[in-house]
Amino acid sequence: MHPLQCVLQTQRWGPLASVSWLLLRTCRAHSSVPSTACPSSERQQEDGVRKDFSSRLASGPTFQHFLRSASAPQEKPDMEDPPPYLTVDELLGRQRKVYLETYGCQMNVNDTEIAWSVLQKSGYLRTRNLQEADVILLVTCSIREKAEQTIWNRLHQLKALKTKRLRSQVPLRIGILGCMAERLKEEILNREKMVDILAGPDAYRDLPRLLAVAESGQQAANVLLSLDETYADVMPVQTSPSATSAFVSIMRGCDNMCSYCIVPFTRGRERSRPVASILEEVRKLSEQGLKEVTLLGQNVNSFRDSSEVQFNNAVSTNLSRGFSTNYKPKQGGLRFAHLLDQVSRVDPEMRIRFTSPHPKDFPDEVLQLIHERDNICKQIHLPAQSGSSRVLEAMRRGYSREAYVELIHHIRESIPGVSLSSDFIAGFCGETEEDHLQTVSLLREVQYNMGFLFAYSMRRKTRAYHRLKDDVPEEVKLRRLEELITVFREEATKANMASVGCTQLVLVEGHSKRSATDLCGRNDGNLKVIFPDVEMEDVNNSEVKVRAQPGDYVLVKITSTSSQTLKGHVLCRTTLKDSSVYC
Ligand code: 5AD
Ligand code: SF4
Numbered sequence: 109m110h111p112l113q114c115v116l117q118t119q120r121w122g123p124l125a126s127v128s129w130l131l132l133r134t135c136r137a138h139s140s141v142p143s144t145a146c147p148s149s150e151r152q153q154e155d156g157v158r159k160d161f162s163s164r165l166a167s168g169p170t171f172q173h174f175l176r177s178a179s180a181p182q183e184k185p186d187m188e189d190p191p192p193y194l195t196v197d198e199l200l201g202r203q204r205k206v207y208l209e210t211y212g213c214q215m216n217v218n219d220t221e222i223a224w225s226v227l228q229k230s231g232y233l234r235t236r237n238l239q240e241a242d243v244i245l246l247v248t249c250s251i252r253e254k255a256e257q258t259i260w261n262r263l264h265q266l267k268a269l270k271t272k273r274l275r276s277q278v279p280l281r282i283g284i285l286g287c288m289a290e291r292l293k294e295e296i297l298n299r300e301k302m303v304d305i306l307a308g309p310d311a312y313r314d315l316p317r318l319l320a321v322a323e324s325g326q327q328a329a330n331v332l333l334s335l336d337e338t339y340a341d342v343m344p345v346q347t348s349p350s351a352t353s354a355f356v357s358i359m360r361g362c363d364n365m366c367s368y369c370i371v372p373f374t375r376g377r378e379r380s381r382p383v384a385s386i387l388e389e390v391r392k393l394s395e396q397g398l399k400e401v402t403l404l405g406q407n408v409n410s411f412r413d414s415s416e417v418q419f420n421n422a423v424s425t426n427l428s429r430g431f432s433t434n435y436k437p438k439q440g441g442l443r444f445a446h447l448l449d450q451v452s453r454v455d456p457e458m459r460i461r462f463t464s465p466h467p468k469d470f471p472d473e474v475l476q477l478i479h480e481r482d483n484i485c486k487q488i489h490l491p492a493q494s495g496s497s498r499v500l501e502a503m504r505r506g507y508s509r510e511a512y513v514e515l516i517h518h519i520r521e522s523i524p525g526v527s528l529s530s531d532f533i534a535g536f537c538g539e540t541e542e543d544h545l546q547t548v549s550l551l552r553e554v555q556y557n558m559g560f561l562f563a564y565s566m567r568r569k570t571r572a573y574h575r576l577k578d579d580v581p582e583e584v585k586l587r588r589l590e591e592l593i594t595v596f597r598e599e600a601t602k603a604n605m606a607s608v609g610c611t612q613l614v615l616v617e618g619h620s621k622r623s624a625t626d627l628c629g630r631n632d633g634n635l636k637v638i639f640p641d642v643e644m645e646d647v648n649n650s651e652v653k654v655r656a657q658p659g660d661y662v663l664v665k666i667t668s669t670s671s672q673t674l675k676g677h678v679l680c681r682t683t684l685k686d687s688s689v690y691c
Pocket of ligand 1: 493533565
């Protein structure tokens with residue numbers, strides 16, 4: 109057998125059937141694997157399993173099997189319907205303990221819960237103790253080189269743990285999930301022989317099968333990207349029962365193809381979850397008493413539910429003025445304004461946020477709704493990436509500095525008091541000192557309340573990798589980044605100063621990490637607010653004094669600020685609809 113046994117697997121990819129792969133590799137077939145990787149007791153045990161597995165593998169799966177799956181794209185891997193080379197029993201977790209570790213963005217936090225939900229259903233247990241884990245899964249990020257380096261370092265640490273466990277009865281299995289699995293594929297399996305499974309962002313339903321294959325000593329991978337996977341029916345498990353807020357995934361993937369970004373390659377094409385299933389999840393969260401949901405997606409406001417034919421007659425919405433796309437205009441479907449309207453009606457006491465949007469998809473309907481609805485937070489993330497039109501063009505962002513600034517003015521007029529945040533990249537290909545100063549001036553002009561700033565990191569596969577030169581020296585990137593951070597902080601401090609003396613509605617999260625006598629919560633703009641934990645009046649019952657609990661809304665008078673936090677004193681406990689916020 110060839111050491112790298114590739115089984116071709118086809119999956120529907122729009123009208124064209126693309127061919128991707130599924131990898132199975134035996135431990136023994138690789139002479140470079142140190143013998144300790146298959147110690148004798150484990151090896152004997154695994155030999156038996158492997159023989160049995162090999163004979164079953166010989167009787168299937170056939171190429172036809174994969175073609176069958178291809179013609180039935182809705183068919184998802186399922187415990188009751190195992191592939192012919194595995195038994196139902198082998199797909200079960202049998203109480204093995206899984207330790208999940210998350211890196212990167214909020215989408216990965218949500219993906220971790222999806223992966224856990226799939227494994228829990230399959231009979232796995234979750235542990236927060238690394239030492240007692242039978243399976244360690246890292247949910248990874250590829251957005252910048254540094255993010256990947258963190259994972260490689262972590263894998264080296266885990267190597268010692270795995271070697272120790274080779275002497276025990278139950279071998280430790282290690283899996284790489286998410287963007288890095290998708291981006292590096294076999295490079296990970298080749299570089300780190302101790303990695304047992306790889307699962308790309310659209311392959312989490314397949315985890316029980318991948319782990320079952322790994323049990324027989326094989327490496328297993330599924331990095332197929334899908335056109336329609338939204339995990340709509342996999343309700344993530346709420347991990348903290350005391351949580352006041354939750355993330356609800358509404359769409360996945362990205363079609364924008366900004367020239368620096370790896371996301372379209374790791375997370376695939378844009379697809380939206382059906383409105384009905386989103387509303388069902390939000391209703392459940394409201395019944396559980398949660399007070400805040402954040403709608404989540406790579407391009408959350410490009411949402412377009414085309415799951416039913418009649419949705420294609422929906423009135424079309426426009427792009428923001430002066431913005432264009434890198435793809436052909438899309439038609440029909442239920443859009444973000446419709447979803448936001450529906451979600452905000454589920455529970456008037458539930459705050460609604462969304463992240464991360466693209467500035468091109470802010471039609472007036474969305475802005476109007478944010479302005480009108482008390483429970484939609486007046487907070488918009490508007491990633492600019494650069495203040496220079498020349499750099500924005502090289503980034504293929506689809507707008508100029510002028511169009512972006514005009515949008516900012518329009519948003520501020522439409523939603524008075526709106527809180528704004530942005531992402532910026534320092535040192536993109538060809539960025540001159542003049543371009544950099546344009547970004548500095550945009551930071552001064554807009555005066556964002558929050559900012560996420562990064563040094564450019566060239567990613568293979570992207571358009572910038574193929575067409576542009578990563579010509580800004582590392583030290584210049586870092587110096588420019590430092591300058592952007594300093595200017596952002598100065599401006600944010602000024603912007604936050606404006607709220608001193610104002611009364612703000614705060615959703616209490618719990619005690620402040622720094623002081624047990626203080627409480628911590630978030631204002632409508634998502635900034636942290638710290639205030640003393642004292643007794644207060646309840647607006648609906650002035651007879652009793654209460655202490656605020658996580659999930660309560662309180663009014664706080666702001667007394668001081670920094671670039672990241674506000675401080676104040678609490679006035680009373682209230683409800684979202686009864687609150688009157690004033691300055
Ligand atoms: N280098 C640096 N920052 C990047 N981002 C995306 N790709 C890169 C890259 N190659 C930043 C963008 C994006 C945020 C999520 O990460 O600012 O908005
Ligand atoms: Fe990346 Fe651009 Fe898509 Fe954001 S919009 S995920 S930056 S390609």
